Structure formats: structure tokens, C-alpha cells
Amino acid sequence: MNISKAEIENFRALKPVTVSLSNLSILLGENDAGKTSVLHALDKFFVGKKLNDEQDWFKHDTSQPISVTLTFSGIPADEVGNLARADGSVIVRKVFVFDKAPQIKSQLEDGTWADIPKSVVETWFSSERFHFIPVRRDLAVQFSMTKTALLGKTLRARMAAKLAEDGAVKSLDALKGLIAESLDEPGKILETLLQQQMHNETVKLAFNELEIDPIEGVDFCVQLSDDKAENVPIENRGAGTQNNLIIALFRLIADLDANHRLILAMEEPENSLHPKAQRQLLSVIQELSANSQVIVTTHSPVFIDRARYENNVLMTRTAAGNSVAKTFNLAMLGDVRADLGIRASDALLKGGGNCAILVEGRTEEDGFPTFMEMCGMSEFQLGIAIN
8 A cells, every 4th residue: 555645734843734655755855844754743643652742743732633644545445445435545534632542534435534443444554554764773673573663573473373383382492493493584585685785795694692581572683794794783783784674674574565565664764875875775765665655754865866856755844833845846956955955976876786887978877777767677676887
């Protein structure tokens, strides 16, 4: 499923704001323009817990409710019954009154609002469908075995399936062996994805120090090796490597749930990456958006210059303190660069890949990636650097 439109009211600087979204949406804007608030509003919608921090309210005025209204496409009509409209869309609103559980309704074709069955909410409009990584990457959280952690969500189900295959209750030693076995396949897939993204076949990923405690549950250490270091805990690796691991995990999750398109959100995925690596990362994200919706915020000139213009949304802040969202177009490129205070530096973008295509000038350098995308390919997938 996809979110085609988000209407957010009274949440932080978003009073109100309407954001049109596509398979890959890149939110651009200067600092404090409201980009991050959009992602947090989506996260609040899918998590569905009560809000009791006045900082979440526009100008801290908690007398007015926060509302998040999302228009979805791609949800099978037989899964939601009469909630589906004639065009196949489903409109869902969550209203948050201060320190109270949110109310959730769906707008029907005739404009009225109806209750949504709990099973439908849990299947389509809960945190199972939406994954958000903020700019502060807490790897200890995301790579833990809790129900809400990215890795935990993915591996807990596989562990349960592996245990069910073998039937009865086992000893802790036997359980440890089964769980270790259930980690092998996703671990190998993650390792392969990392090697692709980092153009480094020496990268090795391991889930070491596996422990099972009847009270605390399952715990292990995610470690990375390459041609420079061996078995380094992922939290001790550089921010760029950590970002690549999160993107690889996104790709794994999307692949395992290919029949139910997920919505993946990430704040500043280019954080701590060299511009050349940013371009490679953008290719990975574009590939990921073919099967899952991806929404990111960025300040990267690479994302602005290299992404399709229709994928971008420009966020600005008015004198009144509220945010405004505009669909990006080519005519706005100069204004965006000026607002963000950035200039693309092509000299930093050279290199990467297993081979290179030497082109005559800027036109060809910009045109080749676009031509590849039109053919359903990407320079990342082909391992090509365009110079």
C-alpha cells in the first residue's frame, strides 16, 4: 500500500499542511521547515498511542486536537470492505486529544465517517506497516529483539516459525540451536545487500554471542568484519556503515513482505556519507521504492540533483510559524539550492562501481542514469560509475 496524501493539522508547525506523496518522496527544505515533523506525524498515526507532550501541539495549544488524515492506495478492497472508495482509495483519520487515546475513523464515499474494525486497523494502519528511523540512529534499539525494533519485527516471526516446525518445548540448548538456525538465512541476505551497497565483497555480518534467558528473552551482538577489521560491534562502526546496514535491513524487510507493500521512512539517510556514497545510496533507495513506499528527508544536493523532480516535496516555513509543502519542479531548483545554502560538487561524485562509462560532458553524465531508470535499471544495480 501507499500513502498518496497526508493532511496534518495542529502537529508542531504543521497547521495545517497537505503533503502529496509518491512511491519515493524526498522532503526538502531548510532547517526547521517541518520536514521531520511530517515523518513524526506519520509515525504517531501508525503507532496510535495517546499524545501527552504539549511540544507536539502547534504553539503548545492543547485545546485543539491534532488530526492526521491519510489517503491510501493499493489496499485490496476485499480486505477493507465498504471502506474502499470508488477509485480504490481508503481515507483514514486519527484524532488526538491531549492525553487521550486517539479516535480512528474512515471517510466513506458519501463523506460520512465510519468506525474501522480492529482487525483492519491492526493489519493495515498500525506500526506493522510503517517503519521509521529518526536521524539519531540508535542501533542498540533498532537491532534488538523487541517487538518494535526493526530487526526484532523481522526475526521474531522467523524464530517462531522455526520453533513451530519442531513441535514440542525444547531445552534451552536446543532452543538456542533452532534460533541460531533461524538467523542464518536473513543474516546471509543482509550480508549480501551490504556488500552490494558498499561495493565491498569482504564485508561479513554475524549475529554472535547468542544468549537465551527465560526472563530477558533472546539477545545477541551484531558484528561486522571487512578487510580492515574483524568482528566489530555495529554500534562501534562509522555512521555511514550504520546507515548502510539500516538501508539493507529495510530492503530485507520489504523483500520478506513483498505482497504487502510497506511504508519506510528515514530522516537524512545521507547523514555522514561522502557525496559519492550518497549517490550510490540514492540508487539503492530508488530500487527499494519499486516494491515499498519510501519517504525521506534530506539536505543532500545529490538527492536534489539526481532524484526525479516529481518525487520531491519542498517544505518552507511562513512568518506565522506554520509549514507549507509544495510539489517540487525543475523551475524551483535554483531557489531550493539558495534556501538550503548548498551547491552540487561534481568532483566529489566521481568513482564507485565495478566499471566506468566515460562520457563527454554534464549532459551525458546526467542523462545516462535517467536513461537507465527508464529501462528499469540503475547504475547501482549494474555496478557502473559514470564519469
